[in-house]
Amino acid sequence: MALRAGAGVGFVEEMSLKAKEQYFDRWAGRYDGFWTSLLYRWCHRRLLSHVLPPAEALDLGCGTGRLLGLLADRWGGMRGMGLDLSGQMIVQARLGNCHRERLDFLQAGVQPLPFADGRFDALFCTFSFQHYPNPEGVLGEISRVLRPGGRFYWAEASPRTGQARLKMTPGGIRLYSPECRAQLGLEAGLGCAAHHQLFGPVLLSVLVR
Ligand SMILES: C[S@@+](CC[C@H](N)C(=O)[O-])C[C@H]1O[C@@H](n2cnc3c(N)ncnc32)[C@H](O)[C@@H]1O
DSSP states (O other), rough: OOOOOOTTSHHHHHHHHHHHHEEEEEHHTTSSSHHHHIIHHHHHHHHHHHOOOSSEEEEETTSSHHHHHHHHHHOOOOEEEEEEEOOOHHHHHHHHHHHHTTTEEEEEEOSSOOOOOOOOEEEESOOOOOGGSHHHHHHHHHHHHEEEEEEEEOOOOOSSSEEEEOOSSOOOOEOOHHHHHHHHHHHHOOOOEEEEEEEETTEEEEOOO
16 A cells, blocks of 8 residues: 555645646656657766765655666666655556666655655655655655765756746646755755756756755
8 A cells, every 4th residue: 555645744735746646647657758758868867977876775756767777777786766656657667677676666755755764875856856845844854864975866947046836737846946955955954065957957956964
């Protein structure tokens, strides 16, 4: 049984999470189609060049699990966990998992994260943080499950300043400028190590516990 996705959030947020779950469930079977692959997987490859070798990785909102697959191809000793709100995304991720002895996938929400304190040395979140209704709460959880010195790799579109709210997908999305990301990280005990432009407006921010 899936862990309750909305645990730790209020009623309205829980409704929005339910709507997002259904939206991504419907998309899952087609997610690795040509256009999505072109953008997302290109960014995954660009991101790889900024990653320090991870031992124990967690991918938040992992979708069909392609990023973890890529990381596991690159680092033979790495173990990884992918977590996603959408059960259908997790079905696709398990079907496409070429590293079953090292990678596992779990249907769950990001708040709270169902892991012990300090379990991971690397956390990834590509094109998913923008969907989270409570960014402060999620960053608190990210900080909690990271080891001291562990890194959070956060990649998605980023406006130049402030926050941008767009009415895309149920519940909308929120995008954060580099300064906003750094400030939100700081409040959760994460220092900003670097920002890297991956592709067009897609920015990778590296936050360190
Ligand atoms: C655009 S997809 C990105 C998937 C993948 N990270 C990638 O780079 O291709 C966004 C994913 O975030 C997941 N997601 C959205 N809100 C979530 C939440 N609160 N908890 C966990 N996953 C969530 C969705 O189910 C979806 O699979």
